[in-house]
Every structure is written in structure tokens, then in C-alpha cells.
Amino acid sequence: xxxxxxxxxxxxxxxxxxxxxxxxxxxxxxxxxxxxxxxxxxxxxxxxxxxxxxxxxxxxxxxxxxxxxxxxxxxxxxxxxxxxxxxxxxxxxxxxxxxxxxxxxxxxxxxxxxxxxxxxxxxxxxxxxxxxxxxxxxxxxxxxxxxxxxxxxxxxxxxxxxxxxxxxxxxxxxxxxxxxxxxxxxxxxxxxxxxxxxxxxxxxxxxxxxxxxxxxxxxxxxxxxxxxxxxxxxxxxxxxxxxxxxxxxxxxxxxxxxxxxxxxxxxxxxxxxxxxxxxxxxxxxxxxxxxxxxxxxxxxxxxxxxxxxxxxxxxxxxxxxxxxxxxxxxxxxxxxxxxxxxxxxxxxxxxxxxxxxxxxxxxxxxxxxxxxxxxxxxxxxxxxxxxxxxxxxxxxxxxxxxxxxxxxxxxxxxxxxxx
Amino acid sequence: xxxxxxxxxxxxxxxxxxxxxxxxxxxxxxxxxxxxxxxxxxxxxxxxxxxxxxxxxxxxxxxxxxxxxxxxxxxxxxxxxxxxxxxxxxxxxxxxxxxxxxxxxxxxxxxxxxxxxxxxxxxxxxxxxxxxxxxxxxxxxxxxxxxxxxxxxxxxxxxxxxxxxxxxxxxxxxxxxxxxxxxxxxxxxxxxxxxxxxxxxxxxxxxxxxxxxxxxxxxxxxxxxxxxxxxxxxxxxxxxxxxxxxxxxxxxxxxxxxxxxxxxxxxxxxxxxxxxxxxxxxxxxxxxxxxxxxxxxxxxxxxxxxxxxxxxxxxxxxxxxxxxxxxxxxxxxxxxxxxxxxxxxxxxxxxxxxxxxxxxxxxxxxxxxxxxxxxxxxxxxxxxxxxxxxxxxxxxxxxxxxxxxxxxxxxxxxxxxxx
Numbered sequence: 001x002x003x004x005x006x007x008x009x010x011x012x013x014x015x016x017x018x019x020x021x022x023x024x025x026x027x028x029x030x031x032x033x034x035x036x037x038x039x040x041x042x043x044x045x046x047x048x049x050x051x052x053x054x055x056x057x058x059x060x061x062x063x064x065x066x067x068x069x070x071x072x073x074x075x076x077x078x079x080x081x082x083x084x085x086x087x088x089x090x091x092x093x094x095x096x097x098x099x100x101x102x103x104x105x106x107x108x109x110x111x112x113x114x115x116x117x118x119x120x121x122x123x124x125x126x127x128x129x130x131x132x133x134x135x136x137x138x139x140x141x142x143x144x145x146x147x148x149x150x151x152x153x154x155x156x157x158x159x160x161x162x163x164x165x166x167x168x169x170x171x172x173x174x175x176x177x178x179x180x181x182x183x184x185x186x187x188x189x190x191x192x193x194x195x196x197x198x199x200x201x202x203x204x205x206x207x208x209x210x211x212x213x214x215x216x217x218x219x220x221x222x223x224x225x226x227x228x229x230x231x232x233x234x235x236x237x238x239x240x241x242x243x244x245x246x247x248x249x250x251x252x253x254x255x256x257x258x259x260x261x262x263x264x265x266x267x268x269x270x271x272x273x274x275x276x277x278x279x280x281x282x283x284x285x286x287x288x289x290x291x292x293x294x295x296x297x298x299x300x301x302x303x304x305x306x307x308x309x310x311x312x313x314x315x316x317x318x319x320x321x322x323x324x325x326x327x328x329x330x331x332x333x334x335x336x337x338x339x340x341x342x343x344x345x346x347x348x349x350x351x352x353x354x355x356x357x358x359x360x361x362x363x364x365x366x367x368x369x370x371x372x373x374x375x376x377x378x379x380x381x382x383x384x385x386x387x388x389x390x391x392x393x394x395x396x397x398x399x400x401x402x403x404x405x406x407x408x409x410x411x412x413x414x415x416x417x418x419x
Numbered sequence: 420x421x422x423x424x425x426x427x428x429x430x431x432x433x434x435x436x437x438x439x440x441x442x443x444x445x446x447x448x449x450x451x452x453x454x455x456x457x458x459x460x461x462x463x464x465x466x467x468x469x470x471x472x473x474x475x476x477x478x479x480x481x482x483x484x485x486x487x488x489x490x491x492x493x494x495x496x497x498x499x500x501x502x503x504x505x506x507x508x509x510x511x512x513x514x515x516x517x518x519x520x521x522x523x524x525x526x527x528x529x530x531x532x533x534x535x536x537x538x539x540x541x542x543x544x545x546x547x548x549x550x551x552x553x554x555x556x557x558x559x560x561x562x563x564x565x566x567x568x569x570x571x572x573x574x575x576x577x578x579x580x581x582x583x584x585x586x587x588x589x590x591x592x593x594x595x596x597x598x599x600x601x602x603x604x605x606x607x608x609x610x611x612x613x614x615x616x617x618x619x620x621x622x623x624x625x626x627x628x629x630x631x632x633x634x635x636x637x638x639x640x641x642x643x644x645x646x647x648x649x650x651x652x653x654x655x656x657x658x659x660x661x662x663x664x665x666x667x668x669x670x671x672x673x674x675x676x677x678x679x680x681x682x683x684x685x686x687x688x689x690x691x692x693x694x695x696x697x698x699x700x701x702x703x704x705x706x707x708x709x710x711x712x713x714x715x716x717x718x719x720x721x722x723x724x725x726x727x728x729x730x731x732x733x734x735x736x737x738x739x740x741x742x743x744x745x746x747x748x749x750x751x752x753x754x755x756x757x758x759x760x761x762x763x764x765x766x767x768x769x770x771x772x773x774x775x776x777x778x779x780x781x782x783x784x785x786x787x788x789x790x791x792x793x794x795x796x797x798x799x800x801x802x803x804x805x806x807x808x809x810x811x812x813x814x815x816x817x818x819x820x821x822x823x824x825x826x827x828x829x830x831x832x833x834x835x836x837x838x
Contacts, residue, residue, distance in 0.1 A: 039537055039549065039677065048625045049527030051498025052655070056487035057479070058518040061658045063533050064651050068475035079470025092598035092646035093562035098516055099477040100650065108468030114482050118458055130458065140733050143512035143764050143774055179511035206467045227511035229648065231519065232483050236471070239480045258458065314559050345562050347766050355562055 060099075064090075069100060070167060075156070080108035081207070083150065085171030088297070088318065089304035094145070094345070094353040096174035098229050103236040104150050104172065106271075107206030110256045114240035117204070119224070123261035126191030133240050137226060139181035144223070144246070145352045147320045149173040149292050151249035151276055154399030162415045166302040169403065169415055173320070175353035178244045180225030183218055183260075192262050200267050201243050201252070202259040211252045212266035213245065217290075221246045224257065247322025247351040248290040249397070251276055281392030292322035294381050295400035296329055296356070296373035307411035310364045315342075316357045321375035325349065328374045329356040335368030335404060335418050336383075342371070350376075367407040368418065385419055479518075483509075488519055489586060494575070499527035500626070502569065504590030507716070507737065508723035513564070513764070513772040515593035517648050522655040523569050523591065525690075526625030529675045533659035536623070538643070542680035545610030552659050556645060558600035563642070563665070564771045566739045568592040568711050570668035570695055573818030581834045585721040588822065588834055592739070594772035597663045599644030602637055602679075611681050619686050620662050620671070621678040630671045631685035632664065636709075640665045643676065666741030666770040667709040668816070670695055700811030711741035713800050714819035715748055715775070715792035726830035729783045734761075735776045740794035744768065747793045748775040754787030754823060754837050755802075761790070769795075786826040787837065804838055 060067065069084035076082035086102040103109070114133045122128040153172035156163050163169040192215075199218045203209040213222075223244040226232060233239040238255030245252045251271060266272065266288075278286040296319035301307050319326045325348050330339040342356040356371070373381045382390075384401040391398070406414045479486065488503035495501035505521040522528070533552045541547040572591035575582050582588040611634075618637045622628040632641075642663040645651060652658040657674030664671045670690060685691065685707075697705040715738035720726050738745045744767050749758040761775035775790070792800045801809070803820040810817070825833045 039539055042531070042535065042623055042677075044529040044531050044675070045623050045625055045627060048499045049524070049529050051527055052488075052501045052503040052522045052524055053490050053498045054528065055518075055655065056489070056503070058488075058520070058522075058653050058655060060476070060517075060650060061530075061533075061654050063659075067650060069471075069477075070475070071472050079472045080467045082471045084471040084475070090651075091649045092560065093596040093649050095514060095596045095649045097648050097650045098479075099474075101477070103471045103477075105468070105471055108470055109473065110463040110468045111480075112461070112463050114480075116461065120458055134727060138727070138731060138733070140776065140778060141511065141735070177512040177514045204461055204464050206464055208464060229516050230510045230512050230514045231479060231486060231516045232509075234477050235480050236474065236477060240482075256463070258461075308553060308557070312557060314557070316560070347768065349766065357559065359559060 069102065072168060081106050083172060085167045086174050088166045088171050088299045089302050094175050094355050095229065096176060098231065098234050101174040101176065101237055102172045104250060106209055109236045110205040111235055112204060112240055112256055117240050119241060119258060121186060121190045121260045123263050124193035124196040125262055129190050136181060136224065139185055141179055141181055142223065143177055143179040145175065145177045145349050146244060146246045147173055147175040147351060147353045148250050148253055151251060151397040155396045158395050158399045162417065164303045164415055166297060166299055167304065170297045176228045177230065178223055178225045179227035180223040180244065183222040183224050186224060187219060195264060196262040197264050198266050200261040200263065201254040201257060203254045204256040204258040209254055209271065210267065210269040211254060211271055212269065213252060217245065247292060249276065249292055252290060276397065278391060278397060279394040289398060293398065293400050294321035294323065294373045294375040294379050296371040296381060297403050298369050298371050298405055301407065301413050302405060303413045303415060306413055307362055307407060310362055313360045313362045314357055315360050315369065316355065317371050319354045319356055319373040320352065321373065322351060323379060324351065324376045326354040326373055327376045330372045331358045332370040333360060333367050336370055339372065362407065364409060366409060369405040369407060370402050372402050384417060488521065491587060500525050502591060504586045505593050507585045507590050507718045508721050513594050513774050514648065515595060517653050520593040520595065520656055521591045523669060524655065525628055528655045529624040530654055531623060531659055531675055536659050538660060538677060540605060540609045540679045542682050543612040543615040544681055548609050552645065555600060555643065558604055560598055560600055561642065562596055562598040564594065564596045564768050565663060565665045566592055566594040566770060566772045567669050567672055570670060570816040574815045577814050577818045581836065583722045583834055585716060585718055586723065589716045595647045596649065597642055597644045598646035599642040599663065602641040602643050605643060606638060614683060615681040616683050617685050619680040619682065620673040620676060622673045623675040623677040628673055628690065629686065629688040630673060630690055631688065632671060636664065666711060668695065668711060671709060695816065697810060697816060698813040708817060712817065712819050713740035713742065713792045713794040713798050715790040715800060716822050717788050717790050717824055720826065720832050721824060722832045722834060725832055726781055726826060729781055732779045732781045733776055734779050734788065735774065736790050738773045738775055738792035739771065740792065741770060742798060743770065743795045745773040745792055746795045749791045750777045751789040752779060752786050755789055758791065783828060785828060788824040788826060789821050791821050803836060
């Protein structure tokens, strides 16, 4: 058995240049030992299952009923202005299935009839326009995979509540393939004045969510999107139309988009003055900190997915940057004293989630797991100390510091903060 | 108005190097003409919508209830051995949402309990193994976007039934991000004999689907997968475990995978002898034609999505090849007399769907739309005549010929065959 336990796991070894990994002793104990078919015939082989017409629109297995978005009842006064979190602990790869994309509403989910919906473009334009959905979908379209993260992702940890689970500590992020027309195409069509410096985007929800966006970003990679992972947007993600502002905080990605107004100054809306600003230590507030800086988190193991036994353990997680592509992710098993570079799953796309993985041999002792992302601009994900030095102690938004999972001797995982 | 109708649509023009496109006159007629907010306040802005806890696992808008998989009742004797088709006419980008992935079952959908499920590896191996799902998910994993196409996709058109809709003519294909362990990793773990030439893969469904796969492919890019677009496989797509054999006909991508046996000869199962073989004109049958050759289809416009008016029309579709990356897609508007090269949406990934788009100015006359894919091996999607010359008239599988949509003067689209 010793020989088996020390057997070489080639694909994992390739990642590390030759690390010797213990075999999976649990599987070995169940090895079939040459018998031809010791499994028996399972019940689902003995009877016909449901036909192909059983589910015109499919749903997950009933055995996956715990894989759901979750909200935190004590976090907000109402569920209409609240958040439900993506279960990152259950997800693989980088695409977030539409049913599990986190939701941050400010006036509930607007249930919009797409035939009645209109998009108005006005202000400093030569030709004010009102579009139906059918009009918009005649324009040239593009598809791109982008992450979308709420500026407040990690906010509870910022404020001292160490959330016991990656769903709550990091689950205000998702990643989808978005399709729509470039906003720049609509700007050309409307003839935006060369004197216009800002864009106001307004949603059709009960909060009438409004945000100001500088013209340079508007004329750049912004999409007016109707599709998410192939199908139309989900209601809670802005159906039938939303702004996709790649790499920028979720709040400016206006859902249920109904109005775009061009002007010379920002509109100083509620959500860019009393909210989504950074109150610094000196009492002044930073405004318009839109881009989400490089960040990463280990999603397995995590508090919800403890380690089941000693030996080989693939450590896997997600990294992202609103500034472009992830260039490198390092992982530490000892709380930041030593680092190893993880493998990045190709293709690495700009402003997308990137899956990283690294093999590890857990010896059953306490360990402190961390990941540290670097993006193509050279920016390095900071420590919590560096972040507090920059933002002070009033912060709610933009917590992108290195996160620590403590592995306990029984394989359970705790969210801890190492200063 | 004439000036407006002739306005330059920059982003579309960029695709064609400067084509002058007519404006969207429908939108112009509804232009807001400078009024500040003529839209009125829609009903969904006047009341709070559902809270974030309303849908722990989300669903499409009720206005999208026609976006569903569909089966063809006359096609098969039962719904347990049948197919339901992906609604390609409604999809954007390349990712197929899990709820809309086509389903081809042979004994109904096996409803497998993942805790009871086992994968056995035996035959010509040093160490026969039986794995639980928990065992398998400890192995190093990979994620890749691959298309998966039933060998019989297009089979009804082969046999002379011109299906009026891209859902039925081409909808036995989907494209997902799959995650699992490389089969080669499990082969190393089991110690597959150097004398083994073939692999038998068996499913746990009521059909006990079995197929033989040559060892070279098994040791290549094959995945033993548990995840599809981030979440666990859907029941009808093989939950909790399926083989992903990139680029090869859907039938060998064994769902509900329970057994892998290594041996020296193929097993000549029902599904590789009486089915999934090609009966040639001389009465002999070709066996083991696994790879899906390069193919493409225009998904918009299509019979289900007619053209709504003259003027600018983006023509968009999907191309794929089981041999690697799509290198180029050409589009004809006159039934193959002239061709223009379409833009490919980046990133172009191997053995994945690739979205192509090309701007077009429809003058209201009858037109014959075709697309022709080329892959990185140099293979060019054939005409139906070339395909019939190669396969004869008994064919059911591997219909990858150039497809023709006739645009009628009223904008409706018909599926026609041009010899």
C-alpha cells in the first residue's frame, strides 16, 4: 500500500514540476480488486427515466437544492433594497450560471414588459432618440465575458464581521458572457455633442437608480446589453436591458436601463454622493472610485467546503481585475511567509474572472491559506494593513485585500484576519 | 431625413471597411425631438418589485416563456428515446445556458443520487478502482469551453424533411464550460496497461449506453466532468458525471458515466454497429466516424426570426469544428455566387462554438443566405452536392453541408436546398 500511496499523479505533478503526491487512500480502500463488475445495477438503470419533453426549460438536480443564492436578513431593513450572494463555494470554472448570479436591488426587481420598454437618449445630442427593444436588437452586436462586482463586496468583513463562508465574504461577484450593442454605436447614431463630458444612466426600477459616467468610458468598452450567457437577461439582472460597464463597480451597470442623458457635469445623484463614496479618516469623501482593483479568493477549500482528509488537495479560486487581465496569482499556505505561483486556466480574458489552481499536500496541521492576484498593469492585491492605511477605518467599499482561510486540524476552515 | 437615413454607422462600418448603412428609420420616427422626458413613468417604476429573496435559484422572465427546448413528436416512437432541440434562434454569443442545452436520451433521463453513484475503472489496468463523486472531485481539475453536437444533427434535412426553423435543422448542438478531471489522470492512477488499445465507457441510464473509444483519444483531451457552466451537470446532461470527448459526436460523450473498461479491441456495441454508422451507396457501412467536421449556420435571420424591415440587418450565426479552431467564415447573400468574410467574435477557442457576424443592407428583394466555415486544418464546409457524393443517399449522421435560408420579399425566411 505504501507504494500506492506514493504514486505519482502526473497531471498534478506537471503543475509543480514534479511534486510527489500521496495517492487517494479513500479510493484505494474501495478498489475493486479485479472483480468484473462488483457495483450491482443501480435503480436508475432498472427503469426508464423522464422523457425529453419533461423539462422544456431545465433545472438543477434535486440533489443540488442547497446550491442557491442567499441573503443575510440582518444586513438590510428590507429585502427590496438588499443583496443575495452567489454561492462561489459550489462553482467551478469562471462562468456563473444565470440562476445563481448575485442580486443587488435598491427598489426590488422591476418586472418589465419588454414590448412596453423604451430607451431614451437625449441631452447634448443632435438627434434625441427613443428606442424599442426591437429597434436596439437590429444594431450590430458584440459578446464579451466580463465579471461584475458590487463595490460593497467584502463590506461586512471591512466592518469587522468575519463572515463564515466565501458566499458571504466574496459572493457579490459574477461572470457572464454579455451580448449587446456598443454604447459608442448609439452615441454616433444620436450625434453626441463634442462638448458633452458626462453621461447619466437611469434605470426603470422603483429606485430609479441613476449614475454619472464620464464620456471617455461611455465611448469605450461599455455595452447596452440584452443577453447574459446566451439567453436574455434575467429579471433580477436587468431584463430587458442593462448597461455593462466592464471592470467598474456593479452599481454603475444600470439595470432596466431606460434613459441615457449627455451633459457637461456629473449629476451628483444619491448613489454617487451619500452612497458609493469613500469616507476617509480626515472626514473628506472620495468620489467616483469606479474601477474594481485586482482581487482574488480561494473558493475551495473554504468554510463551506472543508478538507475531507489528509493528502492531496487541489486549492482553487478566482481572481479578477477591473483594469485588464490577471497576470499572476500566488498562493501561500503559511499566512504570507512563502508564496507559490498558481496555474491560471486559459483563456485568461480581460475584466473576466480567472480560475487559478495549485496542488497541495495537506499534512493535517493548522495552515493559513491566502491568494494574491497581480494584474497586467503591475498592480498587486494588497494586504489588509496596506488597504487600511490607504482607506482608513470608515470604509465600506472596494475591499480587495488578501483573504485568509485558517485550516484547522479537523479540516474545517475559518475566516480569520491576519494583520 | 435623407441625411439621417444615410448616416454612417461607425461600428458596423468598421466591419466592412466603410459600407454606408441606412439609418434605423423606425427609431427615427419615434425620436423624442428634444423633449426632456416624454416617456412617462412605467408601472414598474411606481411600485417596489420582488425582494432579493424571491428567487434563490433564478428563472427567465415570464415574457421569455417561448424560449424553450422543443421535441418533434412524430420523430420518435417514445419521448424516452428521443431528442429536444436547443432554440438557437433565441441565443446570443456562444454559451448555451444549461436549461436550454439540447437533450438526446436513449432510455429517459436517469435521476441519479450522487451519493450512491460510483465510477468503476477496470479491465487492462494494474489497479482496478471504484470512485465516489467525493473521491473524483479531489483530483486536479480543468475547465474548457467545448461544443457538443449529436451526430444526427441535421438528420431530418438529410432525409428530405426541410425543417422550418433553425431550432430543428441545427438545434442538436450546445456549448458549455465543462469542468472535471482529465481522463488521462485517472488512467495514470489505475495504471492502464501499455497493451490496452480501446476504452469502453458505460452510462448508468436505462439504456446502459456504451461506446468504444480508442486509447489515443482517451489519453488526450477527454474530461470526466461534473460541472457545466459553473454548476453541477443538469440531470438530462448526465448528472452527476459524464465523459466529455471534445469535438466528437455527442453519443460518445457518455452521460451518467459509471464504468470505464480498458481492452484491446472495440466492443462493437449496438450504438456503434446498428446505429451511428454510415450506410454507404454500395451497402457497406462506415464505422467510427467520430469527429464532427466544420459546420456553420446563420441563426439570425432564420425562419423563427424574420427580417422586420428593409435596410440594415446584422447577419449572425455559429460555426464550429471538432478538429480545432474556426479559421474563417464566409457569408453569401446570393446562394453561393459571391462570398464575404464575416467577423469572428474573439476569443476563438478550439472545439467551441464561434459566433460570426456580418452587416448587410437588405433591399427588400428575394435573397439566398448561406454561411461557409473553414477550420484551422484547412477543411472547408462542403456543399450538399459534395456531401452527397461522399456519403451517398442513405445518410443520417454528419450532415455538415452549407445551409441556405431564402429571404422572401415580406421578410419571412424559408429553409430551402440549393443543389
